[in-house]
Amino acid sequence: MxxxxxxxxxxxxxxxxxxxxxxxxxxxxxxxxxxxxxxxxxxxxxxxxxxxxxxxxxxxxxxxxxxxxxxxxxxxxxxxxxxxxxxxxxxxxxxxxxxxxxxxxxxxxxxxxxxxxxxxxxxxxxxxxxxxxxxxxxxxxxxxxxxxxxxxxxxxxxxxxxxxxxxxxxxxxxxxxxxxxxxxxxxxxxxxxxxxxxxxxxxxxxxxxxxxxxxxxxxxxxxxxxxxxxxxxxxxxxxxxxxxxxxxxNADKYNVTLPVLANEPKLRVVNTGGQLDLNVAAQLAGLRTAQLKEVNPALSRGVTSPKGPYRLLVPVEYADTLELALADLPKNERVRTRTYQVASGDTLSRIAQNQGVSVAELKLANNLRSNNLRRGQQLAIPANGQPSKALTNTTKPQQLASRTRSKAKVQYQVRSGDNLWSISQVHGISHNELAKWNGLKANASLKPGMKLVVYSPKRKSNQSMVYQVKRGDSISSIAARFQVAINDVMRWNQLDKTDYLKPGQELTLFVKNNS
Structure with missing residues (x-):
């Protein structure tokens, strides 16, 4: 006492x-x-x-x-x-x-x-x-x-x-x-x-x-x-x-069935070494930005804080690739920033919609207390924003149709042990998207035999090419140049994260066919 x-x-x-x-x-x-x-x-x-x-x-x-x-x-x-x-x-x-x-x-x-x-x-x-x-x-x-x-x-x-x-x-x-x-x-x-x-x-x-x-x-x-x-x-x-x-x-005693969870980590800590945009990190690792955001819920603006912590949780299968890529990433490519100059007739909601962000994110990024703007004012666009060419009066159903048209619709039959998270990871989508497409809550449980609609990202036709390594090249710089994932370059050429490239070495790449 x-x-x-x-x-x-x-x-x-x-x-x-x-x-x-x-x-x-x-x-x-x-x-x-x-x-x-x-x-x-x-x-x-x-x-x-x-x-x-x-x-x-x-x-x-x-x-x-x-x-x-x-x-x-x-x-x-x-x-x-x-x-x-x-x-x-x-x-x-x-x-x-x-x-x-x-x-x-x-x-x-x-x-x-x-x-x-x-x-x-x-x-x-x-x-x-x-x-x-x-x-x-x-x-x-x-x-x-x-x-x-x-x-x-x-x-x-x-x-x-x-x-x-x-x-x-x-x-x-x-x-x-x-x-x-x-x-x-x-x-x-x-x-x-x-x-x-x-x-x-x-x-x-x-x-x-x-x-x-x-x-x-x-x-x-x-x-x-x-x-x-x-x-x-x-x-x-x-x-x-x-x-x-x-x-x-005492799950057996109470006849409770728990989904089997492997006794191994799903995520690993990757030290980013400084501020890092999640869009950049996702491209380097070869996974979707939505996946990275989902397992790093503390990040409010799609980028790590300038004050730290300088780390990310990353699915274990992508962690080595990201660590390798970060070692070669120039400092000026870590965070994507852009600005927008307010024009006559602009409103916060119109700018936000065209830039792919919410009004709240736009106000937070610019420390705005009201919705008032002045012509010529420079606005910082949050790093997670993507410019949109859609008309500002597009309806929500039209927006959803636009988003899903670029994806392939498939039907998935739920198996024992499946959940929204595991299915979303297999198809490279977020589990929130998967839930919305099927009219489910994000925390919904699934029953074996259920059929789910999945819009998987369509694969554009790619053409193969041979690239000859030049002095100063790295796997990450080559991947960035041809807009492909680092782990794909490694897989196509049977490379390991410890392998060094030599000038004159030939690499096979599958790049987008824009013709």
Missing amino acids: KARTALLAALVLSGCQNLSHQDDRALAVLEPIKSSQVNKKAHKKYASGMLFGDDQIDETSSTDNLWVRISDDMQLDTTDNERIRKQREWLLRNDNHLATIASRAEPYLYLIVEEIERRGLPMELVTIPMIESMFDPHARSRSNAVGLWQFVPATGKNFGLRRDNWYDGRRDVLASTSAALDYIQYLNRFFDGDWLQTLAAYNAGEGRVRNAIQRNQRAGRPTDYWSLDLPRETQMYVPKILAMADMIS
Whole structure:
């Protein structure tokens, strides 16, 4: 109790939910306190080294199924009770709920599991973003909590999540996971290792939980979580976490089918070495810009912030290609910028539509507080914008038809284990596009046998040519010159990322036939 008493005295004047001292946050990096609620099987099988670096792939895991790994690392011993059963029954009645979460979690879940294990924390914590946001990094609550872990601005700032016009750390999967686990470790020390009080405080704030404990102490009542008088939401919050963890651990017992997730990373961190336009990064890596934006939701303007962090999450199969290309990329080609001079009769909405951006993006890029413009004014066009030749009065159906005409319509039959994310990756489209084309919500679950309409990018007829390497050439410079993907150049010529080009060497290229 001494440790808690000292912490309580230090925080009495600092408010219930928000932390204000760097020394308090430093407590979060200490070893977790031993708790009677934690059983003995604590991360012996899979714990790896540092996460979020180049060595994050753990080859020693003894299972191919990520759900099994998660289940094996559950640590909390809790007695089943009516509140937990009620939440479990709700989940069983809504059997598509877990499937939706699993679909959304697939790109990020491995990374989060690795970080929880690295810190030696109970794997039940992986269910927090399932409860908080259903694993939607764009989720926003009525109280302005944002991201997978639902940080409000003040708490996010206290735990190092920076925000500017380019970047919101609350939506950064890596940064927000690290901050959330820092906060949880801080709370766990605050409550002397009591994990149920810790989880309750993540929802309600340590002040509310502390006050409930003190009220029970004064009344001579028990101070365990189940005995505390807490807000109704918090009374349901911890049982939701425990019920979710129980169902994951005992899927067979409850006849729950979880989509198989491979026990391997879907994404890898690539150090960009400075500010980088996602359009440039996507071209260098050989994937669609929409794919890169989807897994880097913290970037508000399609380009990394000038202040950093200088890194991107990239699908593992494209990461090596991007790293190789960035090594040869000139500094002046990292960010695509352009300006527009306002003409008589221009409006923000007309300029935005013609430039392929939203009015909000245009105002943000130019720090505009109103829609007023003056003739001759220079506007910066956000890097993610693409000029449009379409008429400004084009209707939404016409715009959709225009976008899909350049693509090949195919029909795809859903197989067992499919989800919108996995299907979109195969066809080189975004899962939001796929959902819209089929009248589905972005988080919709799919059933085997369903037929989906897919508009895959049409392949223009290409002609082969032989290119003779000149002094100073690199794979990335050749790819850029002929507007082809770097990984295609490597594949066509059976090159490896470690291969060096020699002057006079002949390369086969398949370039667009514009005739």
